[in-house]
Amino acid sequence: MNVVSIFTFALKRATAERRMLVLLYVINVIVAAVLALAFRSVLISGFGFTMATSELMQGLNFNTFQEFMLKHGAEVGVIFSQIGWYALLYIIINTLLAGGILATLREKETRFTVREFFAGCVTYFFRFFRLFLLFGILLILLAVIWMVVLGALFSAVTAGGSSEVPYIVWTVVTVILFFVPLMVLLVIADYAKVGTVLSNTHAMVRAAWRSAKFVFRNFLKVMSLQLLMLLVPIALFIIYVWLDLSIGMTTVTTILVMFVIQQIFILTRVWTRVFFFSGELELYSALQPRR
C-alpha cells in the first residue's frame, strides 16, 4: 500500500465514523461551553446596559475594549488563567478517548456503538496515560534543550547585523526548526498508541521505543503521510479564514451563520484527529505486520 492510497483510505475511514465524530464533538463543546458561559456572564456584567457594545458589532473598538478591561480585566484574567487547566483536563480526556478511537478504527467491520467505544477507552486508558506522562516529560525536555540550542544559534547568527532582514528570516527559520523535532516526537507518541492497540502490549516504555524505531526506519513514508494528511486541516483552515473575512460578524444573521461555520470547523478538527489516527493505523499495519 502506498502513502497516497493510505491517505485516501484514511479520508474515507474517518468520515465513515459519523457517530463517533459527533460524540467527540459533543465532548469538545461541553468542556468549552462551561468556560465560554462564564465569559459571557462577565460580558453581561460589564456591558449590561451600555450602548457602547453597538460599537463592538463593527469590530473590536479599542476604547470600548480597554474601558471594559479597566473595569473587568481581573475577571477576564481569571477566566483566561483557567484555559490552561481546561487544556490539561482536555488532554487527559483525550488520553481516554484515544483508546476508544483506535479500538473503533481497528474494527473495520463492526458497527460503532457507544458502549464499545467506551470499553476501548477504558481498556487502554492506563497504558495511554503512562505514555502521556512519558512523552510529556520527553516533550518538555526536548523543548527546553532545543530552545537553548536554537537560542544560542540564533544570537550567534544575528549578532552585529546591519539589516533586520536576516533577523526576521532567522526568526522564522528558528520557529520552524523549533517545532520540527516536537512534531516528530508527537508522531512517535501517536504510533506508540497505535502499536499498543495493534499488538496489545502492556510495556509502555518498550512500546515507545518500538514506535521510535518504526518511525525512524520508515521515516520517509511516515513523514510523507503526515505531511500529506496535514494538507487537509491547513486547507480547511484557509477556507475558514476566507469565510470569516468575507462574512464577518456584524449583524445578528452573520453572527448566527459564522457560529454554524465555526462549529462545522470544530467538527472538522475533531475529524482531523480521527483521520490522522486512521492513516497512522493503516500505515503501521501495512509496514509492521501484526505479531
Place this chain on the structure above:
Amino acid sequence: MNSTTNLFRCLLGLIVSVGSIEARQVTFKDPLSPRIANYAISVKLDAEKKMISGKEKLTWRNTSKDAIRELQFHLYLNAFKNTETTFMKESGGRSRDIGMPEGGWGWIDVTSMRTADGENLTPRIEFIHPDDDNEKDQTVFRVPLTKPVLPGRTIEVDIEFRALLPRIFARTGYYQNYFFVSQWFPKIGVYESAGQRYATKGQWNCHQYHATGEFYADYGTYDVDMTVPKDYVVGATGVLQRVQDNSDGTKTVFHRAEDVHDFAWTASASFVDMTEQWRHVKIRVLMQPQRVHQAQRYFQAAKATLEYFDKHVGQYPYPNLTIVDPAYGGFGSGGMEYPTLITAGSFWGLGPELKFAELVTEHEFGHQYWYGMVGNNEFEEAWLDEGINSYYEVRIMNETYGDRTSVADLPGFQIGDLENSRMSYTSMRNPKICPVFTNSWEFKQGGYGNLVYQKAAIFMTTLDRLIGRAVMDTVMKTYFNRWKFKHPCSRDFIDVVNEIVPKYHGDRFGKDLNWFFDQVLYGTDVCDYELTRIRNIEIQKPIGVFDRNGKKVTAASRRDTTGSRLFESSVVASRLGEVKMPTSVLVHFDNGEEVWESWDGQSRWVEFKYRRPEKIVWAKVDPDTVLTIDINWMNNSCTTEPAGAPIWKYTVKFLFWLQNILQLAAMIG
C-alpha cells in the same frame, strides 16, 4: 579697541561677508526670524574612531535690554559620558524603550574658546547644573565675559571642540557605518529678557540634558561644512551648497540653513538617496537599502501632511525636507524632528496595514510647525509642541488613512489614532499623576508621554469639538502667524483662544476659556460623565377613598378604561469626575422621537423628566462625543433593552477559539 581698528574690522567683516554671500545661496531674501544665534561650523567625521572634531564660529546678538556678562552653553553629548550624568541617572540608560548599548559612551570637550577680540575664554569655562544638584553633570557650562555684550550688540565666539559619538540609543550617535549626528555642537542657550515668557528679570534659559523632554534654542543661520569619507551620503538641515572632493579620500559637504534653531546631520555609506517634488518643496528620502520598497510610504505621508498644514495652518516656507530612514541598530535615532530634517522609522516586511512609517513621518513633519517654526520651550512646556502636534497627528492620520484604521488596519484588529491617543491617557494607572503643564524633566513618576502628548492631544480635540472646527482652525492659524519664529508660552496660546473664541461664540463659553485650560492643562482632575439611570413608570389611576362633591367615593381599579397609557419617565446623568464641561443629553423614545437636552455639566447630577405616552428606550450623555477627554465612554449611555447580539458575538468567538485550543491540546493526549 580704538576707532581705527574698529573701522578696519568692519571693512574686513563686510568683505568677508560679501564674499560668503556670493558663495552661498540665500534661501530667504528677508529673514523670517530674528536670527539671534548664528553659527558657522566646520566639522570632520572620523568614521573609524566614531569621533567628530569641529571649529565653530558663533555670532550671537543681544536682543535684550540687559548688558550680558556671561554666556551659557549646552554640551548635550556629555549626557552620554558616564553613569553619573543627570540623563543617565534619570533614564537608567534607557530612552524611548531602547537601552544603551554596552560601552557606547559619548562625550564632548571644548578644547578652545576665544572671543573675536582674541580673548581666551577657555580657562573660564565652568560647568553648572541649573536643574538639579548633580555636580557631575557636564551638559551645561557658563563662561563669564570681561566685557559685557551691550543691548543690540553682537559677540563672536570661536570654539574648537572634539567629541566621541555615543552608540545610538537616544537620538544621536552611530551604529556601524550609520551616523546620526544631533545635539552635537556647543550650543548657546536662550537669553530670556524680562517679560519674555515667564521671565521677570533677564536670565539664561539653558537646561541640562534630561531623560524626558527636549530642547530650546534661538533662531539663526547655520553654515555648516561636514567632512566625511568620500563614499558616504550626507543629509543635513538646510540647503546643500556644494560638495568638495578632498585629496585624503574625504569630501566636504557644505550646507546652509536659515531661520532655524537647530542643525542635525547624518552620514552613511549605505543610504539610498531618493527625491520627489511637492510644489516648492524637494522631498529627499535617505533610505536603508533593504527598505527601499517602503520609501513611497514616506513620500506619500509627507506630501499628505504638507498639503494639510498648508491648507489648515500656514505655508511651509523652506525649499526642502529630508526624511532619514534609520539603520537597523540605529532605531534610537528614529522618530525625531530637526529643522527641515526628520527621522522616521520603517521595518522590512512590515506591511501598510500597520501605519507606523506613515504615522512617524506625519508626526515628525508636523514638528516643522510646532517646534520648528513656533519655537516653544520644550524643556518647560513640551505640550505646546508635542501636544498640539499630536492633536494634528490625529486629524491628519484620521483624514488620510481613516478614522478607525489610521494606526492599524489588520483583519480583526483595527485602531484609529484618536482611539490610540485616548487609550494612552485613559488607561493610565493614575491619570492624575501630574498636570500636563509641568517641566518635562519633572515627570518623575512617569506619564510624560501619556500626558504631554496624548492627554494634550485629547483636550485639544475636545476644544476643537466644543468650539467647532472652523473656529479652531482660526485659532490655530492666528497662533501660528503670531508666534512663528518666536518663543510663545502656554499663556500666549490661551490668549489667542480667548481672543478668537468670543468673536464667534460670544459668551457661550463664558468671557474666556481659562476655565477649560485651568482644568485640563494646569489641573489633574479627570472628566467623567455618566448616564446613570432611565426610569419609565406607567401613570395609573389613583385608588382609595376620595372626596367628591361632599361624598366619599371609593375607587378600586387602577386600570384606565380609555385604553390610553401615559408614562412618567426620567433620565439621570451624573458628573463622576471633578472636571466640569458643558455637555448635552440625548433621550430616545420608543416611537423613535428624540429629545436633546443641554446641560452645563456643573452640578453633580441632573434629571430630565417627561410625561408622555412613549417610554424612554435609551439615553446618552455627550451624544456627539465632544468630550474626548471623558475618561470613560462606556458609562455615557444607558438602554432599557440591552443588545444581546454583541455579547453573543464575543461569547461565540471566545467559544470557538477555546475549542480550537482544546483540539490543539488533544494532539498531546
